[in-house]
Amino acid sequence: MVAEVRAGVSVLGGSSAGGSAAGGEPGSGSRRGHDDDNAALWRVLRTRRDHRHFLPTPVPDETVARLLDAFAVAPSVGLSQPWHVTVVRDRAVRESVHAGFRQVRAAEADRFTGERRTLYDSLRLEGILQAPVGLVVSHLPPGGPVLGTTSMPAASEYSVVSAITLLWLAATAEGLGMGWVSLVDPAHLSGAVPLPPGARPMAYLCLGHPALDLNEPLLQSVGWGRRRPLAVDWM
Ligand SMILES: Cc1cc2nc3c(=O)[nH]c(=O)nc-3n(C[C@H](O)[C@H](O)[C@H](O)COP(=O)(O)O)c2cc1C
Numbered sequence: 001m002v003a004e005v006r007a008g009v010s011v012l013g014g015s016s017a018g019g020s021a022a023g024g025e026p027g028s029g030s031r032r033g034h035d036d037d038n039a040a041l042w043r044v045l046r047t048r049r050d051h052r053h054f055l056p057t058p059v060p061d062e063t064v065a066r067l068l069d070a071f072a073v074a075p076s077v078g079l080s081q082p083w084h085v086t087v088v089r090d091r092a093v094r095e096s097v098h099a100g101f102r103q104v105r106a107a108e109a110d111r112f113t114g115e116r117r118t119l120y121d122s123l124r125l126e127g128i129l130q131a132p133v134g135l136v137v138s139h140l141p142p143g144g145p146v147l148g149t150t151s152m153p154a155a156s157e158y159s160v161v162s163a164i165t166l167l168w169l170a171a172t173a174e175g176l177g178m179g180w181v182s183l184v185d186p187a188h189l190s191g192a193v194p195l196p197p198g199a200r201p202m203a204y205l206c207l208g209h210p211a212l213d214l215n216e217p218l219l220q221s222v223g224w225g226r227r228r229p230l231a232v233d234w235m
Contacts, residue, residue: 051177177210
């Protein structure tokens with residue numbers, strides 16, 4: 001039986017007075033330990049990049065499996081874990097995904113004109129064939145109603161994105177690079193990669209050893225855009 005009250009906080013609806021929910025795990029260490037964790041976390045947050053250039057250095061299955069543990073600790077609406085992951089190493093499958101990418105890229109290029117189009121044409125937007133590992137992350141909701149999705153059904157897809165973000169950070173901490181490719185038609189991905197019934201691909205991720213040291217977004221380095229300060233209202 002799970003403890004119902006911990007540090008004064010009832011886990012069965014509402015807080016009881018006097019407790020602190022922010023106390024951390026019992027015995028989780030000194031303030032100093034927290035400072036070190038905080039600094040390490042922020043180093044990972046700041047150095048995470050979207051990578052599109054990869055070295056041919058292999059990434060062993062054990063490493064991929066360790067990184068995929070990020071899904072085991074990820075938040076998900078109603079604890080529904082509405083995801084499925086396909087690890088793609090096969091060159092022929094990656095070539096098929098790449099062919100789909102090229103089609104979408106050509107269509108997207110037509111949305112830009114003038115200097116913007118010239119710059120778009122020069123952009124590197126994927127590392128599908130270079131990265132030794134591809135990951136197709138699909139939305140695969142469980143059958144039946146899911147707690148927390150009544151007014152916001154998209155929370156189910158948000159859960160998949162949350163998990164991908166954790167994976168991105170885990171890869172960064174491991175010294176690996178990850179790149180998210182959204183320029184692929186989900187229908188094309190479903191055709192290129194066998195998926196379980198009901199799975200809808202949400203991302204193709206390239207994973208490998210990064211070939212470039214990026215200390216800012218590549219799109220910023222090449223002049224496509226700049227990070228903006230957060231717009232925030234305090235009330
Ligand atoms: C949902 C999502 C889809 C993305 N799709 C692509 C893509 O298809 N190709 C690409 O080059 N980058 C893609 N990116 C990466 C963004 O361009 C990148 O995150 C952004 O420029 C900021 O750079 P940074 O991640 O290195 O900080 C995607 C990012 C997200 C979150």
